[in-house]
Amino acid sequence: MKKQPHLTAQTKQNLIEAFWALYCEQRIEKITVKDITTKAGYNRGTFYEYFTDVYAVLEEIENALIPELDELPPVSLPTGNLGMPIDAFLALYAQNEKYYSVLLGDKGDPAFASKLKNAIKPSLMRVLSEKPGMNLTELDYIIEYTLSSMIGIMSYWFKQPEPLPGDELFKLIHRLMEQGVMKQLSV
Amino acid sequence: MKKQPHLTAQTKQNLIEAFWALYCEQRIEKITVKDITTKAGYNRGTFYEYFTDVYAVLEEIENALIPELDELPPVSLPTGNLGMPIDAFLALYAQNEKYYSVLLGDKGDPAFASKLKNAIKPSLMRVLSEKPGMNLTELDYIIEYTLSSMIGIMSYWFKQPEPLPGDELFKLIHRLMEQGVMKQLSV
DNA sequence: TAATTTCCGACAACGTGTTGTATACTGCAA
DNA sequence: TTGCAGTATACAACACGTTGTCGGAAATTA
Incomplete structure (x- = not known):
């Protein structure tokens, strides 16, 4: 039977x-x-x-929410330059918003953020390490830095009662990544 | 008695x-x-x-590890310019390394990161909002972005079997905040 | 010695994970 | 199509461990 x-x-x-x-x-x-x-x-x-x-x-x-390799955000920018695919991250997050915002929230699972980062990291590493003269150890820290800020700001965004419009957030993140935070703050 | x-x-x-x-x-x-x-x-x-x-x-x-207002890192840079006091964060983390690295790690408490951010945020807000023409909502997101990346990279740092020397990490973070991540990655 | 603090042993209630059993479904033969 | 056998699915009951709360014993101080 x-x-x-x-x-x-x-x-x-x-x-x-x-x-x-x-x-x-x-x-x-x-x-x-x-x-x-x-x-x-x-x-x-x-x-x-x-x-x-x-x-x-x-x-x-x-495990169902950890993106598979083939669903991962494309890592090359339209311009052909390398960089962080911000829009792909936003899309990935938005697609699973309901789950991500809980798992990454205050009552969520602290290990989930690591799982997520570790799933995304290899493909970023692979592509970004192609830049000539790139220090791999340093790249590792840069990716960790970036993914942390992305996850942090996205979780915060979804937690807000009146969130910023999506395109404004996108532009803000873009500016912060292109120019750095200091430029936005110092006089 | x-x-x-x-x-x-x-x-x-x-x-x-x-x-x-x-x-x-x-x-x-x-x-x-x-x-x-x-x-x-x-x-x-x-x-x-x-x-x-x-x-x-x-x-x-x-609660014993949440910095009191008077222990908080000073928010004005030596230059007189505004910005993120990276060295003060590093010092704060290093001072409580033993506890922070566990609480912020994979088996730690997801709410602790928020507690920490919320304790630090107000004083940063107060000082940084003095910049003329600063959008408060945007500033809020920028601070959240920055604190997330700081906490993320510090936790990662302490988790490494052979961590980067402290001054190198400091210089790297500084560069990322001054110039943005993209500049470090794109060709 | 008397008063009070500090610590302990015992209790009922609850949650866990397992095991044996009843019910319901499926495929096959008549 | 009908009836039967076999199995999957869901359930009830069990022993065990943990929880939080008693009342009481031991230790300390004046």
Whole structure:
């Protein structure tokens, strides 16, 4: 007899969605298996047919949100110059806004930011290291610096009650990356 | 009869230190009250004389690490120009390295970065908003952008097995802030 | 010695992960 | 099409560990 992929996939999805609804409101340590199954309408034991524990649900969600290599933002600018593909980052973030803003927020998972950075970093490294005379160690720090600021400002953006229009944010980030922050601040 | 402040302060400190030793190795949700008291050499019940739960210990540690207004880095540069006091940030981080690198790391507390930013932000806002024609909303985003990158790169720095020398990192950050990242990358 | 603080042992309630069981579905043979 | 066997799916009950809260014992001070 075959499995019933429809049914089980649905059950799993129901559990995931119940988990996510709870995770949006509270820290993961406060979420019990009972909370999840009650919300999803199952027996507590059923949960263990699909996940080993509460953290496994989070991990599954996170892994689905780590961009695959082929979905990664293109790293070459239209001009042919190298640089950071800001618009691609914005698009990636906006596409998964609902999840990213929670996972990267104050009640989220501190490891997720690292996962995200580590998924994006290699392809950036590969392309940007082509610049003649580029110091690889330094490049590594520059990328880390940039991804941190991108993730930071995007999370902040989504957290605002009245966010800046998207194109203004884009222009601002562009200016900061092209000219540096100091130029925007000093007299 | 008087309290015995020495004794109780010592007990509390012992509990805090036992907690921290555990927290450095594992996520907070895996730490039980029993683990802490066993490590510190007390009965489990004693813990509740000092803290309401495991999270209260972390909160106490965090609050001691949030810089007070008067310890905050000075915001005016030696030149008299406005800008980000990079060296003061580096000093602040280095001073509390042991705790910051754990709290801001992958097993740390995602809310701590926000706490830190929010503690630093007001004084930066106050000084930097003096620049004539400065847009406050924009300034807010710029500061968020900058603090994110600072925290990100510092955490990364401390995580490296063979970190860049401090002065080199300082020079790099300075260059990135003065000239922007793009200039460092594009051909 | 008396008063009070500090610490401890025991308790009920709750959450966890596992195991054995009932129900419902599927494929196949008649 | 119908009935049956086999299996997937969901459930109820179990033992165990953790939590937070008691009342009481030991230690300290005046």
